Amino acid sequence: MRINADFAKRVAVHFDDTPWIASPAPGVERKMLDRIGKEVARATTIVRFAPGSAFKAHTHDGGEEYLVLDGVFQDELGDFPVGSYVRNPPTSRHTPAAMDGAIILVKLHQFQPEDRHQVQINTNIGADPVLPLFHDAHEEVRVETWAPGARVGKEPEGGMEVFVVDGGFTENGEEFARWDWLRLPPGQGFSGRAGPDGARVWIKTGHLAQML
Structure with a gap:
């Protein structure tokens, strides 16, 4: 499959x-x-x-x-x-x-x-906008909280996954809501804007280069 x-x-x-x-x-x-x-x-x-x-x-x-x-x-x-x-x-x-x-x-x-x-x-403990979950030489995992309407730009090495825990955002003209998932390949940056209620997202970077 x-x-x-x-x-x-x-x-x-x-x-x-x-x-x-x-x-x-x-x-x-x-x-x-x-x-x-x-x-x-x-x-x-x-x-x-x-x-x-x-x-x-x-x-x-x-x-x-x-x-x-x-x-x-x-x-x-x-x-x-x-x-x-x-x-x-x-x-x-x-x-x-x-x-x-x-x-x-x-x-x-x-x-x-x-x-x-x-x-x-x-991940529900603390109010920091960036909560690190794991990091090693191959990948980084974190939860980020984006303020309502915030513009977010990222240039991750090795690709990126973004999963919406709460709220939503727009990326490349596409709207993402609760429990939607986006995967970007290595070499492609992220440019998004949080929705009117902001966004809480789970992010993983660096791990997709080995798949190419």
Whole structure:
């Protein structure tokens, strides 16, 4: 399976325009943003867990990172409410579930093999406009808050992903609202303007150069 697999192209996926697709686990559905592979895949996905749903225990050979968008996500490490950002390194194993339901943004099989960083951050704590989540020689992850109407320009090396947590922005004449996703290839800058309610966005940079 290949979905938005050309990393040399700009890609935008709008939450409201994208269907939910059933997963192999009962009660778990997905909106696929990009994907290379079948069930074990390099993938960026929005996953919805119905109350009481779960996946069987499994190992993430290529690592996993996720941001909880709604509800409470759970595994052996604990309960992760809205705003939780978690990185589980390659070879980590867990049994994901959601007793009361949850929606997460998750990226699979995208870590460097030597990465062994375990990260758990509550992104709802603090009021700084830039909240660093992770940084190494290959990538940087953060949450940014943009004021209403703010013009935002960025020239990231190695490509960029922007996911709208709240609010919205306009980029290249296209409007992005809550839970919409934009991926820009290496060499392409970002020039946007926050909407009238501002924007809170999850940003990842530097990681796409290896895909070209």
